[in-house]
Amino acid sequence: MKGKLFVLSGPSGVGKNTILNRVIAASDHVRYSVSATSRQSRPGEVDGSSYYFVTRERFEEMIAQDELLEYAEYVGNYYGTPLAPIREAMKNGFDVVMDVEVIGAKKIKARVPDAVLVFVAASSMDAVRQRLIARGDVSPEAMEERLKRAVWECSQAEDYDYIVLNDDVEQAVRELRAIMVAEKCKTVERIHLLKEEF
Ligand code: 5GP
Numbered sequence: 001m002k003g004k005l006f007v008l009s010g011p012s013g014v015g016k017n018t019i020l021n022r023v024i025a026a027s028d029h030v031r032y033s034v035s036a037t038s039r040q041s042r043p044g045e046v047d048g049s050s051y052y053f054v055t056r057e058r059f060e061e062m063i064a065q066d067e068l069l070e071y072a073e074y075v076g077n078y079y080g081t082p083l084a085p086i087r088e089a090m091k092n093g094f095d096v097v098m099d100v101e102v103i104g105a106k107k108i109k110a111r112v113p114d115a116v117l118v119f120v121a122a123s124s125m126d127a128v129r130q131r132l133i134a135r136g137d138v139s140p141e142a143m144e145e146r147l148k149r150a151v152w153e154c155s156q157a158e159d160y161d162y163i164v165l166n167d168d169v170e171q172a173v174r175e176l177r178a179i180m181v182a183e184k185c186k187t188v189e190r191i192h193l194l195k196e197e198f
Pocket of ligand 1: 012
């Protein structure tokens with residue numbers, strides 16, 4: 001059976017990566033879509049597993065050659081989703097999870113209507129700010145830009161299929177897993193199993 005796409009968005013610092021890492025580690029049928037970006041790598045990030053770090057020129061070549069499912073600019077850098085690995089994973093029955101900002105997520109929904117959009121939020125923006133400060137991997141100016149963007153992103157959450165609250169990471173992981181299970185149990189996903197019988 002073909003896999004499904006789960007697209008996570010949410011403010012920088014809300015903890016999307018932690019949630020995704022936990023969900024991926026707990027399942028052998030979920031794959032992470034590694035994005036391409038023109039931003040510089042941060043300490044600890046690994047080329048090819050955190051992101052594919054590419055130049056702006058190479059990124060523009062990927063756009064021109066239609067290699068991306070979607071792309072967007074986010075605080076001065078390109079970010080985009082390579083199409084081929086997703087196609088391959090889904091064809092082989094894997095569900096694919098990805099971390100994509102709001103504009104890219106909407107582009108994916110337009111292109112793949114049965115993609116599931118999940119917005120990760122925290123009930124206090126102050127908690128997000130504190131996490132971003134604690135992470136300490138962006139400059140104060142970049143952080144302000146990310147926080148401004150975060151406020152706008154939260155205003156777009158009503159276009160998402162689900163909202164996961166990350167006030168407690170264990171609960172957020174449970175919520176995302178529940179969404180993934182429920183989506184796989186939808187009638188439209190399973191009815192063919194019964195049709196083979198009657
Ligand atoms: P960061 O620089 O903190 O890793 O990511 C910045 C933003 O880029 C995050 O909101 C993340 O969701 C988004 N992002 C990461 N990969 C992609 C992608 O492939 N496409 C789009 N549109 N956004 C992405």
